[in-house]
Amino acid sequence: GESVGLHLPTLSVQEGDNSIINCAYSNSASDYFIWYKQESGKGPQFIIDIRSNMDKRQGQRVTVLLNKTVKHLSLQIAATQPGDSAVYFCAEKRTKAAGNKLTFGGGTRVLVKP
C-alpha cells in the first residue's frame, strides 16, 4: 500500500482475522527492509525486519515476506487484535551506504473491528 498526499490506504479487518499489508519499494540497491507501526501521536515502532538474502521471516504473530523480483514486501499479522490498529510503514535501507538512512513508504492504516 502506497499513499498519495493525505489519503492513506485503509485495511479494515475483523478482530481475530489475519491481516496482510503490502508495500512496493523502488530501490534495487536496498538490502534491508523493516516494518514499523505508528500509533496515533507516537513515533514509529519497530516490528520486524528482513535482509535481502531472505524471502521470509517470522516473529511473534507477524511474518514478513520479501519478493525481490517484483520489489514487493508484505506484512502478515495473525489473529489481529484491537491493539494492532495503527498505521504501518515499510522502510528500506542500503546497509553499505554511509548515512544509514531509512526510506519510508506511504503507510497503510489498519482498523480492527471488534
Next chain:
Amino acid sequence: EPEVTQTPSHQVTQMGQEVILRCVPISNHLYFYWYRQILGQKVEFLVSFYNNEISEKSEIFDDQFSVERPDGSNFTLKIRSTKLEDSAMYFCASSLGQGNTEAFFGQGTRLTVV
C-alpha cells in the same frame, strides 16, 4: 527499556523565529537521526549524524537546518528561520550501529509555525 526522549512534545512558533528541538538518544547508541512527518504523509529522512559530524542529509535539510550534539547526551535540531511549511512532527532516532541494526524513534515534537 531504554528509549529516545524528545522535548518539547509540542512547539508553536511564529514564522521567521528560530526553534531548537531536543532529543536524548539511547545512551550507548552511536548513530543519530532526524526525520519529519507532515500531517498525514510518510516519514521523511532529514539528516544522519555519526562521530560528531553529518554523514548524510536530504534535500529538505537546507541551510536553515543544523544539528548539534552539544554534550554526551543531547542531540538537537535547529531551524534558523521557520517557515509555515516547516510545520510537521519531527522525530529523533538513534541506532547502535549501521547496517541492519534497528533504529529506535522518539515520540516526536509537533512543530506548528504560525
